[in-house]
Amino acid sequence: MSTAPEEDRFALLAAADEVADGTLLLANTAARLLGLVVPAFADVATLDSISPHGDLRRLGSRVDAPRAREELEAALLRRRPLPDAPVGLPRAIVSSESQLLASVTDADLHAIASSDEDFELLRALELRSALFIPLRARGRTVGALALGVGTSGRSYGEDDLRFAEVLAGRIALALDNAALSQTVTGLERRLEATLTNLAEAVLVRESGGQIVFANSAAARLLNLDSARAVIEATPQQLMDLYEVFDEDGRRLELADLPSSRAGRGEEAAPLLVRNIIRATGDERWLLHKATPVFDPDGSVSLIVSVIEDLTEVKRAELAQRVLAEAGQELSSSLDYERTLQRVAELAVPRLADWCAVAMREGDLLPLVALAHVDIGKVARVRDFEARHPVHLGDPARAAEVVRSGEALLIPEITGEVVAGGPLSEEALGLARELGLRSVIVVPLALADQPPIGALTLATAESGRRLEETDLALASELGRRAAIAVENARLYGELSEIATTLQRSLLPPDLPAMPGFRMASLYRAAGEQNEVGGDFYDVFEVPGGWMVVVGDVAGRGAEAAALTSLSRYTFRTAGKLLGDPIAALEQLNTALRESPSLSLVSVCCVRLRTGDGDAYADLVLAGHPPAYHVRRGSSRPVGVFAPFLGAYEHGGWEATTIKLDPGDQLILYTDGVIDTVGVEERFGEERLARTLSGATGAADAVRRIEHALVEFAHGSQVDDTAVIAVERTSAGPVETRAPGLDDPARVAPN
């Protein structure tokens, strides 16, 4: 009898098709298929799959038997076919040909059985006929089906074999599809596992913006409990959880983000944003990247976003930038009040919303710098501070920090902190009005020194919470500010010392020399605090007056010391000895005693009278000539000789000239003739021309000054000193008795 009526066969095929089209997992597919086949077409069935590598795997077994069904199914499930059997599954698979055993004999069972036990199992199935069919789909043998009848009284014939082959085709497809689906699902799973475990936050959105996939990194970054929570929120709901700004501080909306742009089909360049979680005040720097995925028709199907957390990097970069800019600002000028204000402005809004610096001044702690993006608010606070000046002993935080020298961080200004703290009602009100969230106060102090002030950083509008890293940065800023202020103060003091020193090296006033008139000019080339190397002096000596101009090469403390030494040695020797050469020799000896080569160039002249005429004895030592102006014409005077401090014996010579009334004698240092112009130096000739026509000492100096101002181009490196002496009238030059303690002299410093 045939196994199943026609309709049943068609029904079986249709059912198998359904399974093939379905998306069941492999195990389920096998069970469904076996259920279709048994008992409709067979009493016993086993289904195996074959992997691409050829491994046989039993997917399922079904037995329709009155007794011991489960044991038989289990045993068949475990069973491994004998690979070399002349009949059975392995043969069918290898040959790709189905087999029909119309009448199963014990001999057949023996041929198939792998052991006595196996034989017993096969016997227990009471098989009359058996079919072994290889399952082929998509050009590959994907499995094998074994069918048997016996207990139902049926048997198989050629018809059944052919039907089974057709059915096998459907079953093979069903298996293959299930297997493929398995593979794809497997791939999907692996992909999901990979994405889930990535450190970067990955979000996948639909073109409308709704998130359909988020990994756990994304959930963490967005400060949500799970990826599910991310997916369940709408895009705007998510956006509302944060304050988002671009690098320039501009507030951003959802539509500005790269993923939104990509969704609209626009260009979506990576965007670095400052993201502050409203709930906690935590600030992060996030790099948003978005890539669209297109449908075959070219429309946007999905948007993949990757968000990288660059907070550490960005913070470090910002901190360094602010410190570097602040450092530059602080060292740019000595006006520390102005630089502190600029530094406060640099800190806002990158480091905080508010920055203030207060400096000790006696018992008070006045505000020196204050910055915030809104100058209206700045005015508010300044006004408040003006009405409530802070004393060092006050409980105010800044005063506390200046007293203790300890930095202070209040990450969250809660009601209690503000209320419980040392602020007045009005101060409390102001703090609330400004919406202060977080505060840092650090001392301005150098190591081991009491603080000279305090620097405050506070957040408000940005909602950001300050933390330890901010404290470290603020402390560094405070330290640098303190150094800058100290330097400015020291510099100011040094400047004062230098000015005092410099003043001491110049005669405060030219003394009145009867019978002569004098004028002078002095310009130090360097900065205000640098003492020049030029000097001049005028003092009384036995028999007359000594006028001297000198030039010490160099600048700074060393030059100042040498200048001082030279001037006072020469003055002392001159007063004692009265003779210019003798005085120069004294100075020469003194200079030669110095361990390093100390060279000084000098032009000195002794003015004396004899018989009502005035004479000048002039000596040059490493110095350009003096100029004698008589009746409008000028000529150089003096014999060249070596520098002082160079050799044991200098061979200095005196040149004597008579000074008639109206005559001028002009002494100067080489800074005058070395003055740099546009194309050349001032030079001796130009000086000679400038002096021609001079009408007196004052006029001579005025002419030189004017000519230098006109001629000079760019900064000058050398000092300039000029002394002009004019013989005013005939008659003896009155002198008092010379003395070293002459009160007209400048007291040394």
Add this chain to the structure above:
Amino acid sequence: MDTRRIGDAAVVSVGGDIDLTTFAAVQSALDAARGQCTVLVLDLRAAGFMDTSGLRLVISQQQRAEADDYRFVVVPGSDRIRRLFEIAGFRKGHPLFAGAPTELDGGDGA
């Protein structure tokens, strides 16, 4: 700046200015050139401006040569530089200018 040997002499030729900012480099070149030579020559024919720091260098070098027993010679160049030496008491014919190799244009300050 340029250093070469001419027979027994080490010659350091200076172009440009010798002033507060450049004299140290010239001194270094002289120190480096000295070596084993019996004559050290400072060739200023191509030099531009010179001030007291240059003179100081010359005087210092003079004293060093005397102490270490070798000759130090200067070849002045421009009129301005000759004038500078003159002001410093080094007249034409001064021993400082004598003894340079004849290739260097005389060397007697003429």
